[in-house]
Amino acid sequence: MARPRTPLLNRERIVTAALRLIDEEGLAALSTRRLATELSVTGPSLYNHFATKDELLDAVVDSVIGEVDLSMFGEPAPQPEDWAQALRDWARSYRAALAAHPNIVPVLAQGPGRRPNALRLADAVFGHLVGAGWPRGQATRIGALMRYFVTGSALASFAAGFPADAEVYDAADYPHLGEAHRLAGHRGAVDEGAFETGLEALLDGLTLRYERLAARPHS
Known part of the structure; x- marks a missing residue:
């Protein structure tokens, strides 16, 4: 045939x-x-x-979602103190997957639903955080926080939202935006830098919370 x-x-x-x-x-x-x-x-x-x-x-x-690397949460299990680095590596991989397919992000942002890869992702993040000593409630909120941050960063380009026309930014009206017309030409660097700044700020704050949690006396 x-x-x-x-x-x-x-x-x-x-x-x-x-x-x-x-x-x-x-x-x-x-x-x-x-x-x-x-x-x-x-x-x-x-x-x-x-x-x-x-x-x-x-x-x-x-x-x-299946393109996102989850190996940092896999076997053998990472040391508990490595949770912040695991979240850092995962967030970068997650953002890279979304950046490769930005038009799908509005649908993806609705939540995992019944999607197998999305549920595996949620399970891996939650399981790793709990294994590192985070209470289950806080682990849930941290997973949600990270997802909000990553998907939000992938929804649109901040830099591309500024017109490249210098005449738009009249100094009388916008005294601090004299160089804003240059932002669109540096879209990649601005957006990547903003993501990395936000990611490190989030992890710094979570690390302080984790240290306070570890310092609490256990009954």
Whole structure:
């Protein structure tokens, strides 16, 4: 029997095509009709793998989460005092995954839902923090805090939000923004620097909390 000209359809191929479409054209470009055209198949054939567009979006988001490195939380278990470095390495990997697919971030920011990779991520972070001695309630809040920070940093570029037109920044109205028109040209450095500054500030504050926690007398 002759081999089909079009590769057989499967979930992985559909997710890959959907993510590519979102990366290139944004969330609004994703539709069953458009995706079927991209894959050279008929629309109904997609429903054999994904019952709804929301189910497909969940799979696309989870594929992005699957790019995040969790090895810093794996076996053998890190020493308890290494929790801050583990969070630092994880946050950087998480941001890198989102930065590679910024158009998917608004959907990802809604929470893990039933997404397997997202749940594995939450489990790894929570388990590591509890293993390091954080109370379960605080470990939950720290995990949420880190997710808010990382996803927020990936939603938009601060630097790119400033017009490159120097005339916008009239000194009479904005006396401190005389160099703001240069920000867009340094978008990568500004945004990366802001992320690293925020990350270190968060970890410094959490380290102080952890030290106070460890200093408490145990009954």
